[in-house]
Amino acid sequence: MSTFRLADVPMAKDRTEGFRYVSAAGEVVRSVDDGSWFLTSEEAVRFAQRHPEIFASHGATSGGGTIPIPLVPVGTDRPAHTKYRKILDPMFSPRVINAMEDDLRGQIRDLIAAFADKGECDVVADVARLFPAQVFLTFFGLPLADRDQLIDWVETILDNSIGVGTAEGKPPVAVATRELLTYITSYIEKKRQEPSDDVLGRILALQGDDAWTTEELLGFVFVFTVAGLDTVAAAIGFTMRHLATHPELRRQVIADPALIGPVVEEMLRLEPPAPGVTRITTQDVEVCGVRIPKGESVVLYMGTANRDPGRYTDPDTFDLAHSELGHMTFGGGIHRCLGSHLARRELRLVVEEFHKQIPEYEIAPGFEPEVKWPSGTIRLASLPLKFPTTAEKR
Amino acid sequence: MMRLHIDYDLCSGNGRCYAMFPDLFTDDESGYGQTLNGGVVTDAELAHRATLCCPEKAISVEEI
Numbered sequence A: 001m002s003t004f005r006l007a008d009v010p011m012a013k014d015r016t017e018g019f020r021y022v023s024a025a026g027e028v029v030r031s032v033d034d035g036s037w038f039l040t041s042e043e044a045v046r047f048a049q050r051h052p053e054i055f056a057s058h059g060a061t062s063g064g065g066t067i068p069i070p071l072v073p074v075g076t077d078r079p080a081h082t083k084y085r086k087i088l089d090p091m092f093s094p095r096v097i098n099a100m101e102d103d104l105r106g107q108i109r110d111l112i113a114a115f116a117d118k119g120e121c122d123v124v125a126d127v128a129r130l131f132p133a134q135v136f137l138t139f140f141g142l143p144l145a146d147r148d149q150l151i152d153w154v155e156t157i158l159d160n161s162i163g164v165g166t167a168e169g170k171p172p173v174a175v176a177t178r179e180l181l182t183y184i185t186s187y188i189e190k191k192r193q194e195p196s197d198d199v200l201g202r203i204l205a206l207q208g209d210d211a212w213t214t215e216e217l218l219g220f221v222f223v224f225t226v227a228g229l230d231t232v233a234a235a236i237g238f239t240m241r242h243l244a245t246h247p248e249l250r251r252q253v254i255a256d257p258a259l260i261g262p263v264v265e266e267m268l269r270l271e272p273p274a275p276g277v278t279r280i281t282t283q284d285v286e287v288c289g290v291r292i293p294k295g296e297s298v299v300l301y302m303g304t305a306n307r308d309p310g311r312y313t314d315p316d317t318f319d320l321a322h323s324e325l326g327h328m329t330f331g332g333g334i335h336r337c338l339g340s341h342l343a344r345r346e347l348r349l350v351v352e353e354f355h356k357q358i359p360e361y362e363i364a365p366g367f368e369p370e371v372k373w374p375s376g377t378i379r380l381a382s383l384p385l386k387f388p389t390t391a392e393k394r
Numbered sequence B: 001m002m003r004l005h006i007d008y009d010l011c012s013g014n015g016r017c018y019a020m021f022p023d024l025f026t027d028d029e030s031g032y033g034q035t036l037n038g039g040v041v042t043d044a045e046l047a048h049r050a051t052l053c054c055p056e057k058a059i060s061v062e063e064i
Helices: A015-026 A042-050 A080-092 A092-114 A124-129 A130-140 A144-158 A171-193 A199-204 A214-228 A230-245 A247-257 A257-270 A320-325 A339-358 B016-020 B042-051
Strands: A028-031 A038-039 A118-121 A276-281 A285-287 A290-292 A299-302 A383-388 B002-006 B026-028 B034-035 B058-063
Touching: A028 A214, A038 A042, A042 A144, A042 A285, A042 A299, A080 A092, A080 A199, A080 B034, A092 A124, A092 A130, A092 A339, A124 A130, A124 A144, A124 A299, A124 A339, A130 A144, A130 A199, A130 A214, A130 A230, A144 A214, A144 A230, A171 A199, A171 B002, A199 A214, A214 A230, A230 A257, A230 A339, A230 B016, A247 A339, A257 A320, A257 A339, A320 B042, A383 B042, B002 B034, B002 B042, B016 B026, B016 B034
Parallel strands: A038 A299
Antiparallel strands: A028 A038, A118 A383, A276 A299, A285 A290, B002 B058, B026 B034
């Protein structure tokens, strides 16, 4: 059984190189950084996803530095997890999102209109960071005016956190977490007085055995913000970079918007924003012939499982045919990403609305998109684009 | 004739089936997939493709 060091993985410029490096080490390998086990093949990851009683979530990921928060629902196990998801799944289902789509579309249209006549933008700063934050505020019934403050807290928490999917880290994490929780608490108090038809209001309205404590609700909001903003931002960045560097594909997508879904899926497969999730073993277990003892930290590495040659022909190649085969970017099993339907809708709306206003563009000459590494979330820090303005086109 | 079947012990509500094959599947209020028309599909190749879309491998097909 072999080992690797996260800092040695050549991920910053090219994920194909990075993920190949990790999967070349084996199906079940160890990081020398903290001794975590990495499951890298589709079979190994699926085995762990299907056995949540062996690969537990409680205690696998800590939140907010020194502040103890129940990480609802992602850091819980059965039976509590089942109770949470029964309540939350219908709140983030495609039907609910359909009813919000016009509102969300209007918001992304306005964000793009703000720079459409300027001839340049930074996709990350001007679209990808802003839109997921607005979507969160809209769903949870919070003022859009709080967007920039919210983003600041979330980025402080994530930028100062260490490792794959952990929120442990430097003192600013605890400060930002406390401020974020204080902010949410003030709205919980407000919404207790005045019931509202949004996610916060609907959870507060739960009665009897279904009712949540304030701590559970705060934990859920914390998880949603640290997991649901940065990741969607990352996926927007990767999708737009690919379309910027593949003008022929871009023109096909503009001519046939039905291709947007497959493009987004194939991008999610190749560039998963959160390539690994952590579990703790509750017993000794054998995975693909390797014995992992009880109490060990195990990373389900979807980034490499998504490129398993057993599932995909030419797994490292962008090919829309792959999009029919599914991928593991949103995880799987009982912990499948609660926000997956919402994330997919956000991505589709961004691609649709961006190209309605700006069909032709290119990456600013000389700019080389890179990701920060090692990092829990893999995302482009910046994606500057140049495009002809309406005046130039006339 | 073929019949598609969703194994709800494995289905986790990814929603790929009804997004990609809206003539064969629909969604419930929690975002989980359901077969349409009792899962009966005449086109065997289409039915086979539909089994591949599920990230959980929860969809199976049988000849009827």
